Amino acid sequence: MWPWWCHASNKKEMSREIITILVTVFASIWFLCIFRKLRKDNVQLPPGPRGLPIVGYLPFLGNNLHHEFTKLAQIYGPIYKLWLGNKLCVVINSSSLMKEVVRDQDKIFGNRDTPVATLISTYGGTDIVFSPYGPYWKKMRKTFVHEILSNACLDSCYALRREEVQKTIRQVYNENIGMAIDIGELAFLTVTNSVMSMMFGETIQGETHVVGPEFRKVIAEHMVVLAKPNVTDLFSVLAWFDVQGMERQAKEILQSYDKIFNSAVELHTSSVAAKGVGGNEQTKGFLQVLLELRDHGDSDSKITITQIKAMLMDIMVGGTDIIASTVEWVMAKLMQHPKVMEKVHEELTKVVGLYNMVEELHSPKLHTLDAVVKETLRLHPVVPLLVPRCPSASCTVGGYTIPKGTAVHINVGAMHKDPNLWDNPLEFRPERFLNDPNLFDYHGNNLQYLPFGSGRRICAGIPLAQKMLMHVVASLLHCFKWELPPGQVVDYSDEFGLVIKKKNPLVAIPTPRLSKLELYE
């Protein structure tokens, strides 16, 4: 049940609740007006559960939105609607209807449905994920893809992420052999440190320990704010009131990010001033690349400091928890399927060799591991409802009207388990990705498999995500054998949030696997 219906514990909260009640009365009148208007206009909305007056289906949803949406799909079919407060939500569950949204009408569905706290915490929605479709978004995305995720930039930062993966391997070897460790936490630290290292580059490396722990705390708080439902978004007349205090929280988070980014910019500027731009031979981080565009870019590529910070924030949010959770799911799947684990180990021995460490250049040859990662993302897509879209004009999907401004959830999680598309959909069978390796990739072309979304708003970070995911998983598996602690079984319960995580962390015991122990040093 939703936390904001809880009783008030002090005067301030009581007055908030009185305001809420008053405003809810206005909201219900407003809701009835909309409802009448839709009827009068003869708009045919998709079917869906009725819910209660005023609050709609809100009290019945529970916390695990992705499971609830999939259950409702079994009752109401490939497209259905729900009223959450006076917000109309539509859930799309089939591949053919997803095509209508992300391909046939991709431009109309190019906007996001952005909650108010999200808008505040992302520099007013000026980042890539939440900015509306248009010239501003195009420029931000182009800068990100061409400047940050270009092969040249990613190759030049390889040494930085490689160093972080090796640090993890060293740490596990020196401190954790024979001991149970939390794989999700290990992956999160590795990935966050790699991303921070690439972001700030060698110029301020060594100083990142100053911002490291603080950064991790802010990201964790931000994830909560991005995922938590806010009553203000569901009753538009509440827009003036911060009933749950989430807008205040979002402002605080933004201030924390800003403090960290400002100190990184200062460190960078003083380091460049000390060494001189020409004399600086060190690897450039993303921040330096972007600051150079701010200072020396032409009218097309010039970028403001706020845009830089918003972009860095997307990299932190997109590049840390999502990759770390995927690593944990992959490891969980392998722990439960020892025969597949054996095949992956055989492949690593053959391609990499027990006298070598894994390098990113090995990834294209690790076909079995690639299939394991793909199959894991089919069964456990970490962003199963994608990032909600919002049509910029009223349109038709599956013969039903989707009014302008509706929040549209694309239920990739349900589609990935559709028995009409997949044989034995609930079984873990990586070989389905091995038969024809070109049939499924991460680029959203095959509308049967969309872990990174599809269309214009597809994940912008795929090249980096793919590199890091394969390198981290392959390194953990190549360097160690992993076993569950005695008596433990892998459990697959999950928790809804911006990223779907394992509810109970995967804990496993490593033993060394390499033939040359110096490699661990």
Ligand code: HEM
């Ligand atoms: C396993 C890793 C990842 C997964 C599964 C993933 C998944 C997704 C999904 C499902 C979306 C929404 C797509 C849609 O609405 O169609 C998205 C958007 C996005 N992702 Fe990722 N992501 C990952 C890693 C990353 C990384 C590493 C970065 C950045 C370095 C990143 C940056 C972004 C950005 C900027 C967007 C917004 C794109 C836009 O709106 O134009 N992601 N991601």
